Amino acid sequence: MMPELSTLVNVAFVVLFAPLLDGIERRVKARLQTRQGPPILQSWYDLIKLLKRPSIEPSGSFGWLFRLAPAVALSSVLLASTFVPSLLARSMGFWGDLIAFVYLLALASLFLALGGFASCNPYAQIGSHREISLLMAEEFSLAFIVAGLAVSAGGLAFSAMFPLPLKASSVVGVLAFAVMVYVSGARVPFDVAEAEPEIVEGPLIEFSGRSLGLMKLTAYVRRLLLFTVLLNFVIPFGGVLRSSVYVAALLVLSAVYAAFEAYFGRFRTADAVRFLKRFAAAGFVCWLLAVLGW
């Protein structure tokens, strides 16, 4: 298959499947809370409803930035999905690398925060502050992990990293990355930026209709891409079974992460940041092992 075509298939898959994955997570959480839970397609229904509605701009906001933020956030995760191999292995001839991926995701977070600031709502200000603090703490841990994995794999290009060689450093690195996937997915207890009972969804508070839909879709796609990169580290490349193994593994991961989420309460921002700083030690171990050639 031509690389352009397989890229298209991958992007379509990511966009269509991400809300579905969220629907499954909602269902898993509901079951753990002895609730029935919404239908699996519920996140899609919500999105469709939102996308049909107009967005309202709060008076006193920086209109252009407020309007631009959801579009930039979604574009950056979609751009990332063009070069991360998801359903099909070959994608865009592999011009991307892990650094580009990490930065595109950070760009999406940044624009979520900027959109929040632009709304001039006090809750959004607090939420955006929290989002940025968390982002910085995440980057700190991630830098070590990425560096460790790169040394371990002998390069930052996806072609070198997918899958990773079986070494102590890559095992530690993948485990640490799995935790970062959890954190970056804004899951409880790390959902401090949106904390609904505290600051009413933080940066998202003033977004409505279409722009809220785009923000939500961005969040779903982001979670799916994080899972995808994690899986690519371990799933053997190519082969007929890849697609089905990948989808099955996605479902399992998603259920496991949702289950974890059901068993935590929310951190305070400072506690979350402290946790992430400490967690950088794991990244450091990965890097050290890789440098030593293990």
Place this chain on the structure above:
Amino acid sequence: MGRSTLEGRFRVIDVSPDEVAEVVRELFEDGCYYATGMGVDERPLNGRFAVYHAINCPKRGVYVILRLTAPEDRPSVPSITPVLRGAEWAEREAHDMVGVTFENHPNLERLILPEDWPDGVYPLRKDFPYNRKVAGTGGTAGVRGERHDEATMSVPLGPYHPLLHEPEYFELYVREDRIVGADYRGFHVHRGMEKLAESRMTLNQIPFLAERICGICGCTHSAAYCQAVEEAAGVEVPERALYIRSLMLEVERIHSHLLWFGVACHLLGFDSGFMHFWRAREYVMDIAELITGNRKTYGINLVGGVRRDLSGEKIQKTLKLLEMAEGESREVIDNVVGMKELIARMEGVGVLRRKDAREIGVVGPVARASGIDTDVRRDHPYAAYGDLDFKVPVYRGCDVLSRFLVRIDETFESFSLVRQILENLPDGEIINEEYSLPYMEFGLGSTEAPRGEDVHMVLTGGENQVYRWHPRAPTYNNLPAVPLMLEGEDVADAPIIIASIDPCFSCTDHVSIVDAGSGRVLWRGPLLEGVERLRR
């Protein structure tokens, strides 16, 4: 017939304006606190206005009612707020509603009436018809406290916020992630219940109205009202009825606490706990339905007794449901207590020092978590509590965690109380309808609601009516403590701190007639000063 457990619950003392401050000071120093106060328009009787201050003396098991009067042409009495700050709201309320002026009150601004209510119109005076429409003066609603400086952001919490299920308004002043001050405005949703009850309801309709003061702890309000009337009219209540009242009050407490635990978990981001607590609570609702026919708002109390009896079969079923409710509650609570990050978020947060707690007159779990050993069930036994055996948990942490722990202990005490009641349920009648209502007799009924002391004062009107009814829900006494708890805390902790008093805003708001609602600022001017003033 049975007996009344209410003998000697209160003493009404007429005090002269000159000595009232001294009397109050002595009472406070003796360990009493300000429970509630009401203004009464007694002009049809004696041409005077009266103010009743109810002061709870838990050690002596008595409420001291200080009665002050003032002539019609000069309705003014000395304020006791400078001596006991717990009286602040009650005096402002009497000023708003009856038009009594309190000399030397530090802040005699409107508390309840909206900003655009015309001056000199007092809705609880007897010459004010309940159905009179009052045109607003067109004043603006709510002047907000000013900002401190550029670095401080004011964060509105309410009137609609997912934390508050009722329209209330807190304004938080935030620098970075820290609260430097807090402001509270309430009384947005007055329902004018007092006026309604006094003007157009009969004696035995009011229990059902009283029950609707609160959607969570309604039974305790109807019980307190019935006790107040029984006390005024000297009604003997059959013993079986007293036991059934206690039974429903304890069922209500369990349900209310389980509800609160769920809400607390939700606010801390632990939604699984929220759902599991509410699942356990379902059994308690089933018990209520079995006994009264209603899952909530039981409608069981009448003056002189209760409306429904309990068969042996129902007792068996109740015991079974109770076992399930207790088992599941225990399991969920054990899990939650084992979650270090949840406990860490409650520990040392929202501190209310014992001294402040005493002066403000906070009640219930909030008081008991600040080291104050008080419980109406034990100090002023009512219903069947005199015969029952229970412990009153007291913690000294003064923080949210202590309030949480007090409620845990209380929940399991209540399970034990329900068992004791069901085992020892006496035989006999369930209602005494042979009584006549005297004219202008004072009665006071108080209960320990899940949120704390609940006080109803009644002046009977003879025939089939009450002349004056003044209910006071526990949140009314606990709310003024919240700005103190909030100061200096993390914004992330504001919801759990506000929730830690288990606020029930509509209970507090029921007290009088208000057209549409804007509250009024508690303090004008810079907020810090306001908090300072409240702390004084």
